Amino acid sequence: MKHEQDCVDSILAQWRRERPDLNPSPMGVVGRISRAAQILSRALESTFATFELNGGEFDVLATLRRAGPPFRLTPTVLFTELMLSSGAMTNRLDRLERASLIARLPDLADRRGTLVELTPKGRELVDAAVAAHLDNEHRLLAALSDAEQEQLADLLRKLLHSHEHRSPTKPPSSE
Numbered sequence: 792m793k794h795e796q797d798c799v800d801s802i803l804a805q806w807r808r809e810r811p812d813l814n815p816s817p818m819g820v821v822g823r824i825s826r827a828a829q830i831l832s833r834a835l836e837s838t839f840a841t842f843e844l845n846g847g848e849f850d851v852l853a854t855l856r857r858a859g860p861p862f863r864l865t866p867t868v869l870f871t872e873l874m875l876s877s878g879a880m881t882n883r884l885d886r887l888e889r890a891s892l893i894a895r896l897p898d899l900a901d902r903r904g905t906l907v908e909l910t911p912k913g914r915e916l917v918d919a920a921v922a923a924h925l926d927n928e929h930r931l932l933a934a935l936s937d938a939e940q941e942q943l944a945d946l947l948r949k950l951l952h953s954h955e956h957r958s959p960t961k962p963p964s965s966e
Contacts, residue, residue: 856914
């Protein structure tokens, strides 16, 4: 099957010409993933901006919304699920609270704890934002058939799984 050429193909051709002793094919995969991530990120941020949100703020609201009623989680659960530091989470929560999209409540089960709850205004906003977000994602993936999207998701899942379940300090085994 003949594929259209992209800018990564010319980079690979240059490396093959200049360093024929090396196999640059991993650059093709990683380079395309990196370029796709940049393109997708810009498109996602543009959609979130129409709701006066950034991607990080959307992620917090969406995580609370996905939790189901009463749309409430501890800050620790939030920053763990979103893979953030507690400081980064505090900054996001401060901005969302100022916008009346979330409320911080005392945790009755833990007197020292706090719960973060999606406000009715926050739920209304995130419900509208997630619908627009999904429409945007469908548009971004329209060049791929449903089967191709599923195949790509499976391959990316396999790649991510191999890295997410590896010790960060230990390089992969060469056995």
